[in-house]
Amino acid sequence: MRRPRWWAELSLIGVVYAAYTGGRLLVRGDESTAVGHGLAILRAEEALGIDAEHPLNRLFTDVPALGIPADFAYASLHYLVTPAILVWLFRRRPAHYRAARTWLMVSTLLGLVGFTLLPTCPPRLLDAAYGFTDTMAHFSAYGWWGGEASAPRGLGGMTNQYAAMPSLHVGWALWCGVMLWRYGRTPLTKAVGAAYPLVTAVVVMGTANHYLLDAVAGVAVMGLGLLLASVLLRALDGRGRTRPEDEAAEAPPVVGGGCETSPGEQRIPGQRSVPTAADHPTAAR
Template sequence: MTNRRRPTWWAELLLLALVYGAYSGGRLLARGDVDLAVDHGLAILRVEELLWMDFERPLNRLFSQSGVLGIPADFVYASLHYLVTPAVLIWLHQRRPRHYRAARTWLVASTLLGLVGFSLLPTCPPRLLDASYGFTDTMAQFSAYGWWGGEASAPRGLGSFTNQYAAMPSLHVGWALWCGVLLWRHARTPLVRALGIAYPVLTTVVVMGTANHYFLDAVAGAAVMGAGALIARRLLALRDPAGTGTDATPDAAPDAAPDAVPDAVPGAAPGGRAVGFRGKSPIVGGGWDTSARELLPAQRPPAADTADDDTAAAAR
């Protein structure tokens, strides 16, 4: 495995800033028609009701009736999305550089796919539907406790710089799933790996409980990440046909050295390698009853050498 040089941090920062700027700007340009967005939101809600999958309803009722749940959920929605994702990127860059390039490409491809979804399917979130549909905007309800106003997670006075009809797919869920998969795959402690499972689950519950997304938005967010992973794999394969920059082995894992055969074992080649086994140590099996120093028939010296040994033994 060829170890690639760690990507330059400032170049990566510039690239991610450009992608995020394009993503944010694209969200604003893809606002679409409000009536169309409401129609899409109601269509999603009707499908969920038909399939008994409108999980956001009871969750939102619970979160809006209990500040103990609603307020922390609002803070999670307004902050972790913007903190955990870059933290995982930095961790990969510094501690798992072998996997960073693939992870970054996956994130960028999925984010751009999400932008396409916002453009093609502007969707009104549950919190912006008419009150008759039974949803409460917990971000507005508990806005006195945080820095946000009544316009989603945007700080007060900046609501006009957000696209509130970019609910489908949910990149809150998509990015959380990206973080979770990478923590599960590359973390080395059970606690961090457990957090990798808990974080996307928590995010999915929060986006529904705060009425910012439908359940199917969350499903679409996961689907976008799956499609982004396939695109990223293809892009990396085109860029590196030999696969030297892939995600194949864990970081800092020593190259496994084949077991050596003791020098004293008869039939071993110079350097302790057993003859006839292409450099690998002999494996005892197949019902053979052998000792640790005995060779199988395939490992024994040629017949001529054996005859010489027999002659010498007879002379003794």
């Protein structure tokens, strides 16, 4: 298989990411709808006894040694680790790059569909009566972000505050983890691959940026994206493959076995022919 061209890949990734970012801004949704969806998720988790966000958020708020690194991780790792693994695959595992890239892109676009259909208020933006603390606002003096998600100070208006369902922080981390586990060659690389998505899930809940069900939805989106990417790649490969009957039709005709001419055929100048009895009368006696 021909190795992808780096400039074509960079352009493709840039276009998809621009569409994703622009789409997030265009589908912000109204506040009341987003808050309603957030509260519905929270009530469902409380009914099931799986509202892990509350204890994690209290822990991260009360222990700055956990909360501050978690804020840095939430604000930066998905921008650093995901592209780094794409580059690593492109350079070191080119045979697997195309499938991995397609899986990531399809899943990202599916996440945008989720933001459109289900704008969701994250825990940190709910009324204080629900018991959540926005750790990124609480510890904003330690980082470049302000009180509006992970955006740089003063640029919070450039983000969609209600793009919580599904959590692509968790989805992208899962993709990174699978790549490291499958294609890493050392036990340390595989251990990092297993730990990274789990740590990310804890971080997004502890910082009150996502509910547990957001994380579950992020995993589900990646699963669906993997299936759709496989179908898409098979369809594209099928269109580019020549059918056997077409190959036979296009093959040039073989004249005289490719190197011989039959009696009576006009010989190609300089072509040797197989001697016959007519050519050597003595051999026929």
